[in-house]
Amino acid sequence: MPVRRNPGIEILLHFRWKVAVGKLTPASIAKLGPYITRYAETLNVRVHAVGGVADHLHLLADLPPDMPADRLSRELHAPTARYLRDVQSVKDFGWNSDSVDIRSVSPTERETVAVYLAEQEARHADGDLNFLLEQNDDGPPDKAAVSDEELPDWLTSALQ
Secondary structure, three states: OOOOOOOOOOEEEEEEEEEEEOOOOHHHHHHHHHHHHHHHHOOOOEEEEEEEEOOEEEEEEEEOOOOOHHHHHHHHHHHHHHHHHHOOOOOOOEEEEEEEEEEEOOHHHHHHHHHHHHOHHHHHHHOOOOHHHHOOOOOOOOOOOOOHHHOOHHHHHHHO
């Protein structure tokens, strides 16, 4: 079924879903991408990229103007978890539905984000992460936590 679009309207959203139970494998992620893409088409959603690592999955999708962003997550969580458990044999798999991060993406950033999602395993291994897209529990390095020696002289004197 072709995805219908209103001319000139593109609502690109990046989703990050955390895993609650079980772990994603590179093989399960590779097979989950086409499954999510086909399933999303039934919802009139175009998927541009899927990628992830053991504890989370990223999805870049173009939603129809009449679909609330959180609805896509609700619609995809149950069937994808079932697919991973029953077809991919990921034991007791489940998404953490309370920890979904959704961000808008500019159409000019679509390809950059799609490449980033495709390179998830390598980027996580190298620590080359985009913290805006990752929203991990650790967050970016804390620049405020520095020693007194690292503070500028004017700030050190102001704090005394």
